[in-house]
Amino acid sequence: MNDxxxxxxxxxxxxxxxxxxxxxxxxxxxxxxxxxxxxGFNGASMAEIAAAAGLPKANLHYYFGTKEALYRAxxxxxxxxxxxxxxxxxxxxxxxxxxGAYVRAKMRWSRERPDASRVIANELIHGAAFLxxxxxDDLRRLVDEKSAVIEQWIEAGRIAKLDPRHLFFSLxxxxxxxxxxxxxxxxxxGGGPLSDAEYEHATEQVVAFVLRGCxxxxxx
Amino acid sequence: MNDxxxxxxxxxxxxxxxxxxxxxxxxxxxxxxxxxxxxGFNGASMAEIAAAAGLPKANLHYYFGTKEALYRAxxxxxxxxxxxxxxxxxxxxxxxxxxGAYVRAKMRWSRERPDASRVIANELIHGAAFLxxxxxDDLRRLVDEKSAVIEQWIEAGRIAKLDPRHLFFSLxxxxxxxxxxxxxxxxxxGGGPLSDAEYEHATEQVVAFVLRGCxxxxxx
DNA sequence: AAAAAGTTTGACCGAACGGTCAACTTGTTT
DNA sequence: AAACAAGTTGACCGTTCGGTCAAACTTTTT
Numbered sequence: 001m002n003d004x005x006x007x008x009x010x011x012x013x014x015x016x017x018x019x020x021x022x023x024x025x026x027x028x029x030x031x032x033x034x035x036x037x038x039x040g041f042n043g044a045s046m047a048e049i050a051a052a053a054g055l056p057k058a059n060l061h062y063y064f065g066t067k068e069a070l071y072r073a074x075x076x077x078x079x080x081x082x083x084x085x086x087x088x089x090x091x092x093x094x095x096x097x098x099x100g101a102y103v104r105a106k107m108r109w110s111r112e113r114p115d116a117s118r119v120i121a122n123e124l125i126h127g128a129a130f131l132x133x134x135x136x137d138d139l140r141r142l143v144d145e146k147s148a149v150i151e152q153w154i155e156a157g158r159i160a161k162l163d164p165r166h167l168f169f170s171l172x173x174x175x176x177x178x179x180x181x182x183x184x185x186x187x188x189x190g191g192g193p194l195s196d197a198e199y200e201h202a203t204e205q206v207v208a209f210v211l212r213g214c215x216x217x218x219x220x
Numbered sequence: 221m222n223d224x225x226x227x228x229x230x231x232x233x234x235x236x237x238x239x240x241x242x243x244x245x246x247x248x249x250x251x252x253x254x255x256x257x258x259x260g261f262n263g264a265s266m267a268e269i270a271a272a273a274g275l276p277k278a279n280l281h282y283y284f285g286t287k288e289a290l291y292r293a294x295x296x297x298x299x300x301x302x303x304x305x306x307x308x309x310x311x312x313x314x315x316x317x318x319x320g321a322y323v324r325a326k327m328r329w330s331r332e333r334p335d336a337s338r339v340i341a342n343e344l345i346h347g348a349a350f351l352x353x354x355x356x357d358d359l360r361r362l363v364d365e366k367s368a369v370i371e372q373w374i375e376a377g378r379i380a381k382l383d384p385r386h387l388f389f390s391l392x393x394x395x396x397x398x399x400x401x402x403x404x405x406x407x408x409x410g411g412g413p414l415s416d417a418e419y420e421h422a423t424e425q426v427v428a429f430v431l432r433g434c435x436x437x438x439x440x
Numbered sequence: 441a442a443a444a445a446g447t448t449t450g451a452c453c454g455a456a457c458g459g460t461c462a463a464c465t466t467g468t469t470t
Numbered sequence: 471a472a473a474c475a476a477g478t479t480g481a482c483c484g485t486t487c488g489g490t491c492a493a494a495c496t497t498t499t500t
Contacts, residue, residue: 018446018497018498020446020447020496020497021446021447024447037345038346038347039262039346040260040262040263040342040345040346041263042259042260042262042263043260043261043262043263043346045486045487045488046487046488046489047486047487047488055448056448056449056450057449057488057489058448058449058450058451058489058490058491059447059448059449061488061489061490062446062447062448063447065489066488066489067487067488067489118345121341121345121400121401122260122342122345124400124401124403124404125257125260125338125341125342125345125400125401126258126259126260126263127258127403128403128404131403132403132407135403135404135407135408136407139404139407139408140407140408140410143408160432162425162428162429163421163425165408165409166421166422166425166426166429167425167429168408169394169397169398169401169404169405169408169422170393170394170397170426170429172397172401172404173390173393173394173396173397173401174389174390174393174394176393177389177390177392177393178389180341180344180345181341181344181345181389181392181393183344183347183348183351183352183355184344184348184355184359184389184392185389187352187355187356187359187360188355188359188360188363188385188388188389189385190360201383201386202386202389205382205383205386205387206386206390208382209382209386209387209390209433209434210433212380212432212433212434212435213429213430213432213433214429214432215432238467238468238476238477240466240467240476240477241476241477244477265456265457265458266457266458266459267456267457267458275478276478276479276480277458277459277479278459278460278461278478278479278480279477279478279479281458281459281460282476282477282478282479283477285459286458286459287457287458287459
C-alpha cells in the first residue's frame with residue numbers, strides 16, 4: 001500500500017530518483033535486456049534477471065513493479081535507437097552517400113547492440129502487442145517521410161526506380177540479420193564470433209550490394 | 221511403464237502407425253506449429269496446443285511424450301522445406317534466372333508457411349540448441365556448394381564480384397522478413413494482411429533489387 | 441541525533457505449468 | 471465374439487513462476 005508511492009514514481013520516470021535508484025535501475029535494465037534477448041519474454045524469469053543483475057528478486061519488483069513493466073521499460077529504452085539514424089536521407093544529399101551511411105549505421109547497431117535488436121525481433125515475431133503503437137505511428141510516419149525523399153531521387157533520375165518502402169524492408173532485414181540470426185551466420189562461416197575484420201567485410205558486402213541494387217556505384 | 225511401447229514407436233517415427241495415429245499426429249503437429257510460432261517454445265503451453273488441436277492435453281503426451289519432443293518434431297518437419305529450393309543454382313544455369321527463381325521460391329515459402337518461418341526465426345534468435353547440428357552440417361555444406369557455383373559465375377564474368385555467403389545471408393533476410401516481421405510490414409504499408417497483388421509486387425521488388433545488386437538485369 | 445524517506449531481503453502465496461496415471465472406450469486381430 | 475492392442479480422458483502431483491509482505495537496514499532530511 002504505502003509502497004505505491006515508490007512504484008508510481010518508478011513507473012512514471014524510471015530514470016528519475018536518487019543515485020542509488022538510478023544506478024540499480026540501469027543495472028536491472030541492462031541485465032533484463034540480455035536475458036529477454038536470450039530467452040524471450042515468457043522464457044525469461046525474474047529470478048534469472050535478478051541473478052544477472054546481482055540483486056535479489058524482490059528488488060526488481062521494488063523498482064519496476066511487474067515483469068511486464070520491466071519489459072516495457074527495456075523496449076522503451078531500445079525504441080529510440082531503433083528509429084534513429086535516418087537523418088542523412090534528405091533530398092539534397094547524395095543518394096549513394098546517404099544510403100551507404102544508413103546501412104553502415106544499421107550494421108554498427110547490429111554489432112554493438114545485438115541484444116537490443118533481438119528483443120525487438122522477438123517482439124515482432126510474436127504479436128508485438130506493446131510495439132504496435134510505435135509501428136503504426138512513429139515508424140510509419142518516418143518511412144512515409146523518407147520514402148518521399150527517395151521518390152524525389154527517383155524522379156530526378158538519381159537512383160533506380162523502386163518502391164522505397166520495400167527498399168527499407170530489405171535494408172532492415174539485411175542489416176539486422178547479422179544480430180538476430182548471428183548463430184546462423186557463424187555456423188555458415190564456420191566458427192566463433194566474427195572478428196572486427198570479418199564484420200567490416202560483411203558491412204562492405206552489404207553496402208556494395210545495396211548501392212548496386214539501387215543502381216548506384218560506390219564511387220561517383 | 222507399458223505405455224513406453226507406444227511412446228517409443230511414436231518418438232522413433234511419428235509418421236508411422238495406424239490411420240488414427242497418423243491423423244492425430246498431423247493434427248497436433250499443425251496446431252503446435254501455429255502455437256509455437258505465435259508464442260515461442262516457452263510461451264506456448266501444452267494446454268494451448270491441445271485446445272488448438274481440439275484434443276485433451278493428455279493426448280499430446282500420449283503421442284509425443286514431452287513438450288520438447290513435440291517441438292523437435294515440429295522443427296524436423298520444417299527443416300526439410302527450409303533447406304530446399306536451391307537446386308536451380310548450377311554452373312550451367314543462367315544466373316538471373318536461377319537467382320530470380322530462388323528468391324521467388326523463398327518469397328512463396330514466406331507467404332505460404334509463415335508460421336514455419338517464424339518457428340525457425342525464433343529458434344535462431346535464442347540459442348538454437350536443437351538447430352545447431354543442422355546449421356553446422358547440412359546448411360553449411362549446402363552454402364559451400366552453392367557458393368562455389370556463384371564463384372564460378374563471378375570468374376566467368378557472368379555476375380558482379382561479391383562474397384556469395386553474404387549474398388545468401390541477404391537473400392534469406394530479405395525474403396524471410398516478409399514472414400517473420402510481417403507485423404512491421406503491415407504497419408508501414410498501413411493496414412491488414414497483404415493482398416495477393418501486394419505480395420506479388422513485393423516479390424518483384426525484391427527480385428529486381430537482388431538482380432541489380434548482383435549486376436544482372438531482369439531481361440537478358 | 442532524531443525523524444523520515446528510501447532501500448534491501450528472505451520467506452511466503454496462489455496460479456499455471458509439464459507431466460503422470462489408472463480407468464475407460466474404441467479399434468483390430470484371429 | 472473373445473482377446474488384445476491402441477487410443478482417450480479427467481483427475482491428480484511436484485515444480486516453477488510472478489508477485490507480495492513485513493521487518494530490517496541505510497541514506498537523506500531537518
